[in-house]
Each structure stands twice: as structure tokens, then as C-alpha cells.
Amino acid sequence: MEKKKIGITVEGAGVLRKELFKHTVTLDCDARVEDLAKKIKIKKGLQIAFFRNGKRLNRNVKLHDGDTIKVVPLVFGG
Amino acid sequence: MYGNTGKVIYINCSTGKTEIVSLDEDVYKNFIGGSGLAAKLFWDYADFDADPLSEKAVLILINGPLAGVPLSGTSRMSAVARSPLTGALAESSCGGYFPPQLRYAGYDGIIISGKCTVPSIIHIAHGSFNIVSSEELWGKTVGEAYVKIKEQYGERSRTLIIGPAGEHGVSYACILSDAHHAFGRCGLGAIMGSKNIKAIVIEPHKTIMKYFEEQKVKSLIKELTPRIKEYIISQVLHEFGSAGNLEGHMYTGDVPIKNWTSNFNEEMAEKLTGSTLTEKYLTKTGTCAYCVVACKRIVKVDEGPYSIPEGPGPEYETVAALGCLLGSSDLAAVCKAGRLCNEFGLDSISTGATIAWAMEAFEKGDLTEKDTGGITLRWGDMPTVIDTIIPSIARKEGPLGQLLSKGSRLAAKSINNNLIKYTAQSKGLEAPMHDPRGGGHGHALAYAVSPRGACHVSTAMHFMETGACNYPEIGFEFDLEALTDEKKPETMVLATAIGSIENSACFCQYADRSLTFAEMVGILNAVSGYHYSLQDALDAGWRIYHLKRLINHRFGLRACDDALTERMLEPARDGEPQGIMINFDGMIQRFYELMNMDNVEGVATVDTLHKYGLEQEAAIVWKKRK
Ligand code: SF4
Numbered sequence: 001m002e003k004k005k006i007g008i009t010v011e012g013a014g015v016l017r018k019e020l021f022k023h024t025v026t027l028d029c030d031a032r033v034e035d036l037a038k039k040i041k042i043k044k045g046l047q048i049a050f051f052r053n054g055k056r057l058n059r060n061v062k063l064h065d066g067d068t069i070k071v072v073p074l075v076f077g078g
Numbered sequence: 079m080y081g082n083t084g085k086v087i088y089i090n091c092s093t094g095k096t097e098i099v100s101l102d103e104d105v106y107k108n109f110i111g112g113s114g115l116a117a118k119l120f121w122d123y124a125d126f127d128a129d130p131l132s133e134k135a136v137l138i139l140i141n142g143p144l145a146g147v148p149l150s151g152t153s154r155m156s157a158v159a160r161s162p163l164t165g166a167l168a169e170s171s172c173g174g175y176f177p178p179q180l181r182y183a184g185y186d187g188i189i190i191s192g193k194c195t196v197p198s199i200i201h202i203a204h205g206s207f208n209i210v211s212s213e214e215l216w217g218k219t220v221g222e223a224y225v226k227i228k229e230q231y232g233e234r235s236r237t238l239i240i241g242p243a244g245e246h247g248v249s250y251a252c253i254l255s256d257a258h259h260a261f262g263r264c265g266l267g268a269i270m271g272s273k274n275i276k277a278i279v280i281e282p283h284k285t286i287m288k289y290f291e292e293q294k295v296k297s298l299i300k301e302l303t304p305r306i307k308e309y310i311i312s313q314v315l316h317e318f319g320s321a322g323n324l325e326g327h328m329y330t331g332d333v334p335i336k337n338w339t340s341n342f343n344e345e346m347a348e349k350l351t352g353s354t355l356t357e358k359y360l361t362k363t364g365t366c367a368y369c370v371v372a373c374k375r376i377v378k379v380d381e382g383p384y385s386i387p388e389g390p391g392p393e394y395e396t397v398a399a400l401g402c403l404l405g406s407s408d409l410a411a412v413c414k415a416g417r418l419c420n421e422f423g424l425d426s427i428s429t430g431a432t433i434a435w436a437m438e439a440f441e442k443g444d445l446t447e448k449d450t451g452g453i454t455l456r457w458g459d460m461p462t463v464i465d466t467i468i469p470s471i472a473r474k475e476g477p478l479g480q481l482l483s484k485g486s487r488l489a490a491k492s493i494n495n496n497l498i499k500y501t502a503q504s505k506g507l508e509a510p511m512h513d514p515r516g517g518g519h520g521h522a523l524a525y526a527v528s529p530r531g532a533c534h535v536s537t538a539m540h541f542m543e544t545g546a547c548n549y550p551e552i553g554f555e556f557d558l559e560a561l562t563d564e565k566k567p568e569t570m571v572l573a574t575a576i577g578s579i580e581n582s583a584c585f586c587q588y589a590d591r592s593l594t595f596a597e598m599v600g601i602l603n604a605v606s607g608y609h610y611s612l613q614d615a616l617d618a619g620w621r622i623y624h625l626k627r628l629i630n631h632r633f634g635l636r637a638c639d640d641a642l643t644e645r646m647l648e649p650a651r652d653g654e655p656q657g658i659m660i661n662f663d664g665m666i667q668r669f670y671e672l673m674n675m676d677n678v679e680g681v682a683t684v685d686t687l688h689k690y691g692l693e694q695e696a697a698i699v700w701k702k703r704k
Contacts, residue, residue, distance in 0.1 A: 014325035015314045017353050045310040047545060051329050054342055056654050074330070074545065075314050075323040 092192030114582030142584020151589025168264030241423025290607030318352030331516020342653030398511030399430025405457030431508035507531025537577035575619030
């Protein structure tokens with residue numbers, strides 16, 4: 001039987017704002033951050049982090065239907 | 079001699095005496111060039127009892143050994159003096175187009191002492207140099223003076239200019255190169271102003287460089303240039319400027335907000351980040367000599383109260399210091415405030431940080447209208463910042479201008495010592511816009527032990543801790559966790575050497591990010607013939623670091639000055655790092671042990687100094703101590 005799906009809103013921050021403009025990604029209902037990371041396409045060499053409600057998520061945190069996840073590039077500098 | 083010319087201009091502005099100082103190859107090899115060589119010359123030429131703004135003080139500008147080589151991020155120079163802001167060693171680095179011209183003219187640097195009787199410029203043309211009276215330029219903004227100088231000396235002349243802030247001796251006045259690039263920090267503009275020097279002008283010279291290994295240099299340039307250009311960080315810098323990741327920094331808690339009382343503000347993240355700057359106000363990009371990254375911003379704000387004509391735009395530090403730190407998310411206002419700092423010749427970091435300190439002190443009732451001359455200070459009140467506060471600081475006008483022109487530490491002390499608690503500085507230098515509580519705990523250590531005060535570029539910790547570089551060839555393969563003290567003192571030991579090398583060889587810390595350590599040393603050897611092994615290069619880095627600390631010791635600084643303020647070490651109140659403590663004491667203690675530094679005197683032990691060939695310097699400092 002096919003798994004139930006959840007919808008996650010993904011927003012790219014900073015230099016990813018253009019590349020990952022606010023959009024919805026559909027994942028399996030037991031999806032974790034890691035699964036989201038695999039689904040989105042990021043420029044090679046760019047390290048990223050995921051945030052929910054301003055808090056950083058590690059890769060095995062479970063996602064919920066309706067979550068908004070910020071994808072933040074970890075570029076040094078300035 | 080290769081790369082370097084071996085000649086430095088010496089000018090005594092009081093007597094008019096000028097001469098060419100010839101330097102031995104060994105001095106270059108021991109101190110690399112740039113900030114290392116400038117520190118060595120400072121040791122030799124400075125009067126350690128002189129007030130920073132007195133006639134006896136010296137200002138030293140030295141090129142990196144690679145200045146003039148057509149490779150991205152290598153045509154830079156460093157300036158060194160005693161800082162009027164901190165009383166410690168001042169140093170600052172600048173790119174632009176002046177350094178290669180100085181090299182092509184046949185010189186590696188300029189030592190300036192004394193004071194001209196009337197406002198003057200130093201003019202370098204056809205390999206010779208002299209002091210020319212220029213009273214008509216005094217009082218002009220940087221942009222106005224730049225236009226006049228270009229009219230007189232030609233469109234292709236290159237300039238270092240101070241603004242009204244430097245003329246008035248504001249302790250954090252800066253020096254602008256071609257009205258865009260800056261020797262930003264530590265008040266070097268005030269020192270130039272105290273010598274009655276409005277500008278240093280160099281006319282174009284024929285490109286002549288002698289390399290130790292001609293073919294190798296050419297093939298390295300060919301190999302490295304496309305790599306630098308294609309590197310992801312270079313692309314980000316080109317497209318969005320150094321503020322390109324302000325939004326990302328905000329989420330990690332790296333950006334200090336409202337005088338370091340907050341570490342998270344989503345609105346500021348979105349409205350002030352580099353992509354917003356690019357979308358709304360960027361007209362074109364700018365660059366430094368031979369650099370393919372072109373990270374500089376040229377902006378224009380067409381309408382509204384903050385409209386400004388096309389000209390230099392803000393970098394990350396300026397956006398955060400004049401935006402986030404002051405509680406404003408108005409990017410047009412930030413562009414205008416940044417432009418004003420350029421025109422007046424003010425360091426935007428210290429300007430923003432000092433105003434932010436005053437805003438908080440005013441909010442808490444510790445600073446009153448009596449202290450400000452009736453001016454009300456409010457978070458985010460950019461009209462007052464732009465129309466009143468910045469101009470009054472630059473001209474030291476009124477009680478508020480006079481108070482804030484001292485910088486946050488001295489301003490706080492002059493009102494009430496207790497107000498130091500609202501400052502974010504080390505050794506009196508206002509911290510840059512990376513909050514160690516969110517950006518990485520190693521930053522706290524770096525700010526404290528940096529010889530010039532709170533600084534994220536005098537060592538390489540900022541880049542090492544944020545994963546922007548990895549140097550397995552010298553043992554740096556740490557995968558560092560930002561918000562802990564783990565491995566930070568050990569990293570800091572390497573970071574001091576790498577930072578000294580970067581600032582002395584004068585590599586741009588953006589453009590050289592894709593280079594391995596071996597490649598940096600390789601290009602240095604191929605151009606200058608230093609014959610460094612990787613270990614030799616590291617030793618030169620540590621030698622320079624220890625020398626700078628010896629200089630500070632002679633100015634009265636000790637281990638206890640390697641400190642951060644209460645505000646910087648209290649747990650963050652919100653955002654990603656909320657509540658996390660920094661193990662500052664543990665890190666600094668371990669770093670002192672690893673570096674063999676005396677934990678009272680704040681300098682290396684005699685044996686360590688001898689190991690780096692600093693016998694004479696050690697004898698002076700340690701003998702004085704006894
Ligand atoms: S990366 Fe930017 S600051 Fe560095 S040399 Fe290039 S243009 Fe100048």
C-alpha cells in the first residue's frame with residue numbers, strides 16, 4: 001500500500017532565495033530532514049542547514065505535514 | 079630582489095626630509111611583507127612614548143610581496159601605527175588599485191612621521207616623491223577631494239584620501255582608497271590627519287615586475303584564476319556581495335542585533351541580505367586590481383528620503399553595523415548611512431557599534447539628553463542617525479559628536495565606567511558583525527587574542543571555524559562544531575599563523591579561499607624567492623604574531639587585556655544560540671599554554687621568542703619587565 005504523503009513548504013534563504021523560491025515539496029508521511037535534503041537541488045559545494053521556526057534541525061528530525069522549512073546556506077564571510 | 083623592490087619611502091613631514099630606506103632580503107623573509115613587515119618597521123621606527131596623534135607618531139604602509147602580480151586577491155597592502163582608538167597596535171588592510179602602482183613605481187611602502195605645517199598631499203610620480211601643499215582640499219569630503227585630485231593629476235592616478243573625520247582626529251577615522259576601498263579599522267585616518275596629510279596620490283607607472291620563477295608564476299596564474307572564479311564562494315560574493323549570506327548568518331545567530339541584545343530577526347534577514355541589495359539597488363559590481371571575483375557593490379537609491387547617486391555600496395559589515403545593530407531593517411537608509419561614512423571617512427563598524435552603544439545606554443536612562451545635547455536616541459531612528467549623529471561624529475560637533483567620536487569604550491568610561499557593560503569590544507576595538515555566541519565560540523577567542531583588538535580577519539579562525547577552508551597539509555582537518563569550545567584553542571594556534579601570513583602576504587581573504595595552504599606558499603615562493611617550506615611559512619606567521627604582541631606590551635597591554643566584555647559573553651537571549659554559554663576562560667588558558675605565552679605579561683616566553691629569532695625584541699621587553 002502506498003504511504004500517506006505530507007506537504008512541506010521549502011524556502012531558500014540568502015543566496016538560495018532565488019534558487020529555492022518558496023515552494024511545496026511532497027514527501028512520505030514518515031519523512032525526516034534527510035529525505036528533504038535529498039529531494040531539493042543545491043549548488044555543488046554549498047553547505048546547508050535546515051531551520052523550523054528559527055531552530056536548527058538535525059538530519060534525523062521528523063517532518064510534519066504543513067511544516068515550513070528554511071534552507072540556509074552556510075557560506076562564511078563578510 | 080624578486081617581487082619586492084627592497085625600497086621603502088621615508089618622509090618626515092616636519093622637516094621635509096625624505097629618503098629611500100633599503101631593506102635586506104632577510105627582513106622580508108622573516109616578516110613576509112604587508113602587516114608583518116610593517117610591524118617590524120614599526121618596532122624599528124616608532125617612538126613608543128608618543129601619543130598616536132602626535133608629531134612623533136609614525137604611520138607605515140607596506141605592500142604585500144605579491145602586489146602587482148596579475149592574480150586575483152593579491153594586490154593589497156597593510157597600514158600599521160599606534161591606534162588612537164585603542165592605544166594598541168593598529169593595523170588594517172586594503173585592496174583597490176593603489177598597491178600595484180606603488181610597486182610599479184619602485185617602492186614597497188611608505189613610512190610617514192612628523193607633521194606638515196599646512197595641509198598637504200604626498201605625490202608620487204615617475205618614481206620620485208614629494209610633499210605638496212593642498213590647503214584647498216582640507217575640509218572636503220572624500221568624494222569631493224577625489225574628484226579634485228583626479229582633475230589635477232589625471233584620471234589614471236590612484237589615491238589614498240581621508241575625510242573630515244580624519245582631519246578632526248575622530249579616533250576611528252579611516253583612509254579611503256579611490257573613494258571606495260578602505261583601511262577601515264583602528265583610526266588610521268586620524269593619524270594621517272594629525273600629520274596634515276589629506277591624501278597620497280600616485281600617478282600610473284609602467285608595469286614592471288621581476289619574478290623569481292617567471293614561468294611558474296605564469297602557469298600558477300593560469301591554473302588558479304579559473305578556479306578562483308568558479309569557486310562557489312566567489313560566485314556568491316560576485317552576485318550578492320559580502321552581505322550575500324546575511325540571511326544565513328541570521329539563522330545561525332551570527333548577526334548581532336540592537337547592540338548585541340538579540341541574535342535573531344527574520345525581517346532584517348530578508349530585508350538587509352545581499353540578494354535584496356542586488357535586486358533593489360545594485361547598478362554594477364566593482365573590483366580590486368586583477369581580481370576576477372569582483373565582490374564590490376556599486377549602488378544607487380533612486381527615490382525617497384534616502385536617495386543617493388550611483389557610488390560605492392555597503393559590504394556585510396556596514397549593512398549589519400548600520401542596520402541590524404541599530405535596530406533598522408531599512409536597506410536604503412543603510413546604503414545612505416554607509417555612503418556618509420565613506421564620504422566623511424569613518425569606519426562603519428565602529429560608527430555603528432558606538433551609536434548602538436549610545437542607543438542602549440539612552441534607552442536604559444544611563445545616557446540622558448544632557449549628554450547628547452538634547453538629541454533623543456531611539457532604535458531604528460535612521461533619519462537622526464543620518465542627518466544628525468554621523469555628521470556630528472565626523473566633525474566632533476556638539477556634546478553627542480564629541481562623546482561618540484571617542485569610540486564606545488572611551489565614551490562609556492567618560493560617562494560612567496559601569497556603561498562599559500553595554501559595549502562589545504576588545505582592547506577598545508569594536509567587534510565586527512559576527513557574534514561568537516552564534517557564529518562560533520572560537521570567534522570569542524580570536525577576538526580576544528587578536529593584537530589589534532576584536533577582529534575576525536587578523537587570524538583565520540573565522541574561516542576555519544565556519545568550514546570555509548581546510549588545510550590537511552598543515553594538520554587542519556578538524557570538522558569543528560561552531561557552538562562549542564572543542565578543538566578551538568588548537569585551531570587558534572594555526573589560525574594565528576595563517577592569519578599573519580594572509581595579512582602579510584596580503585592575500586584577500588575572500589579571493590584566496592579556494593587556495594590550499596601549499597598553493598599560497600607556492601605562489602609566494604615563485605614570486606619572491608623566499609624558499610619557504612610550509613613550516614618556514616608557519617614560523618614566519620607565528621614570528622609576526624609574537625612581534626605584534628611585544629609591541630602591545632611596550633604600549634602597556636598585558637594578558638588581562640585579552641578580554642571580551644560582559645555583553646559578548648552573556649548567553650544569547652534568543653535565536654539558535656539562546657542560552658548557550660561560551661567557555662571563554664578555558665579556551666584562552668589552553669591557547670596561552672599551547673603558544674607558550676606568559677599568562678600575566680601576555681607575551682611569549684623568552685625561549686619561544688628566541689625560537690622565532692626575536693632575541694633582541696625579547697631582551698627589550700623581558701628586561702624592562704624585570
Ligand atoms: S574578492 Fe573582493 S575584496 Fe577581494 S580582491 Fe576581489 S574584489 Fe577585492
